[in-house]
Amino acid sequence: MHHSTSKFFSKLWSRILYPSITVKLTVVMTVLIACACAGTLYFIDLEVKRTFRKFFEEQFDDHWKLFLSRQESRFAVANDIIRSAVDSCMPLLEENFSDQAAYKKALAEKLYTVMERYKINPDGDQRAEPFLAFVDLDHRLVEPELEHGQYVMALDEGILANKLEPITNVFSNKKREGYMILSTSMGNVLYEIMVAPFESKQGAAFAGEIVFGMPLSNLDQLMDFDKHHVNSGLLLWNEGHSGEVPEQLIDVLRKSVGQDQLMAYGEVVNENEDHLMRFSKVSTSEGFPVAYRMSLFSLADMQQLRRHIGWAVWTVVPLVPLMGAILSIVLSRHMSRPIRSMVKATEAIRHGHFDVRVGNTHRPDEIGLLSRSFNRMAADLALKDRYRHVLDQVTDKEVAQCLLEGSLELGGRMEQVTVLFADIRGFTVLSQQMKAPELVALLNEHMTAMTEVVYRYHGVIDKFMGDAIMVLFGTPRVYGQDSKLALQCATEMIDARNRINNTSAQRIQIGIGLATGQVIAGCMGSRDRLNYTVIGERVNLVSRITSAAGPEEVLMDEATYLELKNAIQVERLEERSLKGFEGQMIPLYKFKSWLS
Numbered sequence: 001m002h003h004s005t006s007k008f009f010s011k012l013w014s015r016i017l018y019p020s021i022t023v024k025l026t027v028v029m030t031v032l033i034a035c036a037c038a039g040t041l042y043f044i045d046l047e048v049k050r051t052f053r054k055f056f057e058e059q060f061d062d063h064w065k066l067f068l069s070r071q072e073s074r075f076a077v078a079n080d081i082i083r084s085a086v087d088s089c090m091p092l093l094e095e096n097f098s099d100q101a102a103y104k105k106a107l108a109e110k111l112y113t114v115m116e117r118y119k120i121n122p123d124g125d126q127r128a129e130p131f132l133a134f135v136d137l138d139h140r141l142v143e144p145e146l147e148h149g150q151y152v153m154a155l156d157e158g159i160l161a162n163k164l165e166p167i168t169n170v171f172s173n174k175k176r177e178g179y180m181i182l183s184t185s186m187g188n189v190l191y192e193i194m195v196a197p198f199e200s201k202q203g204a205a206f207a208g209e210i211v212f213g214m215p216l217s218n219l220d221q222l223m224d225f226d227k228h229h230v231n232s233g234l235l236l237w238n239e240g241h242s243g244e245v246p247e248q249l250i251d252v253l254r255k256s257v258g259q260d261q262l263m264a265y266g267e268v269v270n271e272n273e274d275h276l277m278r279f280s281k282v283s284t285s286e287g288f289p290v291a292y293r294m295s296l297f298s299l300a301d302m303q304q305l306r307r308h309i310g311w312a313v314w315t316v317v318p319l320v321p322l323m324g325a326i327l328s329i330v331l332s333r334h335m336s337r338p339i340r341s342m343v344k345a346t347e348a349i350r351h352g353h354f355d356v357r358v359g360n361t362h363r364p365d366e367i368g369l370l371s372r373s374f375n376r377m378a379a380d381l382a383l384k385d386r387y388r389h390v391l392d393q394v395t396d397k398e399v400a401q402c403l404l405e406g407s408l409e410l411g412g413r414m415e416q417v418t419v420l421f422a423d424i425r426g427f428t429v430l431s432q433q434m435k436a437p438e439l440v441a442l443l444n445e446h447m448t449a450m451t452e453v454v455y456r457y458h459g460v461i462d463k464f465m466g467d468a469i470m471v472l473f474g475t476p477r478v479y480g481q482d483s484k485l486a487l488q489c490a491t492e493m494i495d496a497r498n499r500i501n502n503t504s505a506q507r508i509q510i511g512i513g514l515a516t517g518q519v520i521a522g523c524m525g526s527r528d529r530l531n532y533t534v535i536g537e538r539v540n541l542v543s544r545i546t547s548a549a550g551p552e553e554v555l556m557d558e559a560t561y562l563e564l565k566n567a568i569q570v571e572r573l574e575e576r577s578l579k580g581f582e583g584q585m586i587p588l589y590k591f592k593s594w595l596s
Contacts, residue, residue, distance in 0.1 A: 029327050037314065044309050048302055056276050056297040063232070064280070064293060071192075075177060078194040078212050082175065085114045085132060085210050086196060104142045107134055111142070111210075129215065131160075134198065136208040139165045164195075164211060167287040173197050178288025181236055182213070190216045190234060193288070232296075234282065236289040274299040338367045342374055354382035412522030412535075415475045418486040418560060419519070419538055420459065421546040422450065422493060422512040423468035430508065442506055443467065449496045457489035458482075462533050468546075472534060475521045483516050483563040487591065490514060490554045498552075513546030514556040515539075516563060544578040545588060554591040561589040569593045 088110045097103040111132050134142040141160060163180055175196045181188050191213040198210050216234075275296040282291040338360045348356040356378060360371040424430070424446070431439055447464060454461055454471050458479050462470040471489065474482035490512040501507040519536035541557060549555040561570060569592040575585035 029323070033323060041310055041314075045306055048306055048309070052297075052299070052302045053276060056278070056295075059297070060278055060295050067293075074192060074214055075194065078177075078192070078214060079175065081114065081118055081132065081212050082194055082196045082210055084117065085111060085212070086198060088114055089134075089198065089210070104134075104136075108142050131211075131213045133160070133211050134208055135164055135211055142208075164193075167193070167195055167211075167285075173199075176285030176287065178284035179216075179234060179236060179282070179291045180213075180289065190236075192216055195285075233294055235279075235292045235294045274303065338371065342370070345374065345378075349378060349381060352385075354378055354385055412520040412524065414518050415521040415534070416517070417472050417474040417519055417521065417534060417538070418483040418514060418516045419462075419534065419542045420471040420473065420486050420490055420512065420514055421468065421542040422471075422490070422510050423466075423546060425509045425511055425551045427467040427508075430506075434506075442508075445500065445504070446497070446508070449500055450493055453489055453492045453496050457485045457492070459485070459489055460532075463531075470539075470542075472521070475519075475534065476532070483514070483560050484567065486514055487554065487556070487560075487564060487568070491591070494552050494554070509551035511546055511549030511551060512554045513542045513544075513549055514554065514560045515542035515545060516557065516559040517541075540580050541578070541586070544580060544586075548576070548578070548588065556589050556591065558587045558589070567595055569595055 089107055092103065092106050092110065095106075097106070111134060115132050136142065139162075141164075160182065163182060167176070167178070167180075175194060177192070177194050180191050180193050182191050183189075192215075194212045196210050199207050275298055278295050278297075280293045282293050284291050338358075341358055341360075345356045345358045357375050358371050360367055361375065362368060363371070434442065443466075446467075447469060450469055451461060454469075457473075458477070459471040459473055460475065462472050464470075471486070473479075473486040473489070479485060493512065494510065497508070497510055515538045517536070517538040519534040519538050521532075521534045523530045523532050524535075525531045545555045545557060555573075556564075556570075561568075570589040571592055573588040573590055575587050577584065578586050
């Protein structure tokens, strides 16, 4: 019972990890249709956003042109009032006043006359009215005065003087315009201000500026916005704002635009409703607060439309799995037949029958492409099987790799190589003392360790000869400083042998010889069995040098020493005659250490 349960869950887990083609196609079709729905919704959403944004920009531009047109008309009226006030007050400069108080009294009467002429007399009962005043160089305000009593302004005289101080501090001989928020008895009101210089030949005591202010308490009407879609107003930096922008969004808007920016555009997210925002810097004269025209376009209608579109699109989603399952069953039946054929062919190849081929290669679809690729793969495997026969004739992996790459030609050629020869000291006596299985195990352990060292230093094992190993450096690949690699390999082989001795029951020692020079290198042997090897005088010499080496010694010929003399410390041995080199005295060098 336990076995059957375990088998059931194992099979279930296998099905989950490796689902059938039908399941895969169902998932793929479901994902594709879902992605299509999501993509459609995404692009519709983009188009809705683009349309609403374009509509908002058109409204912004059209209404702002209207505001500027009306602003120009207001400035024309204000300019007439200012010019009339200056013209009315100019005759006072020709008169001789006994003191400054008399001059300012006469000036106030002239200003009142201008106000009467243009019917801009405030009565104190309105929320905001225009004002006309004279401000001297000490920022004191001169207000109109009547014969029957003091004229009452809608604005506090002290507050107005303080607000006008930054503007009147700016020296200019031209008219200046801007905006300012002033406190009235009924609250804060946005004013459009025009300032003109008034110069006196009687001295600074009689000079100053004439200021005219027009309230814009109905700014939203002046801008003619549709409040259902757009909230608008003017924002004065560090001053306040006027218009129909909700108070809770003002701080958000301040953070969205810097004082030095000319325009900003973006989206404002509010907890109640999202808006598109636009700021444009309004041209004002020096001394006035920086002013921005601000507009917020409600996204409520757009968001509602997007929700409706989303609901319409995603009502199709529950049908997606059913549609995917039907399509996948039809497609999987059509696709499974050639796939089953390929499975059978794969089994044949697995058993070594590389001549097997599949049909359906004429089809222009993916099955046809897969069939053609499968047949090419079978042909390649047959070719690689023939390569394997060649590789069986090669003993070293470096040589095998060169043969596969085609960089190694059959035959021999002259090569500059360093040949390393290493054998076990006293092996003849050792072999007589050990049983054959023990001796073979000892040699296998030893040669395995030596082979690892050889490959680490890019050496090529030419052959194993009983207890000896012959290694080539510089062929079939040249790595540069091959003689140095050979010496490094030799010293590491001695160290590796000593490490084995620390744990092995049988301690053995090796002697190593190195010789460098020209040899004939290539694939040599019979027609049926080839071996990559080298032949030449250097090969015979290194064998004799190794015989002269003591335990754990590395001896080298003069050619090897000359290539490494700047990097090593050696002991020059007495020249000696070696077997096979009769009549020659061969200089030998024993390696001592590396120079730092």
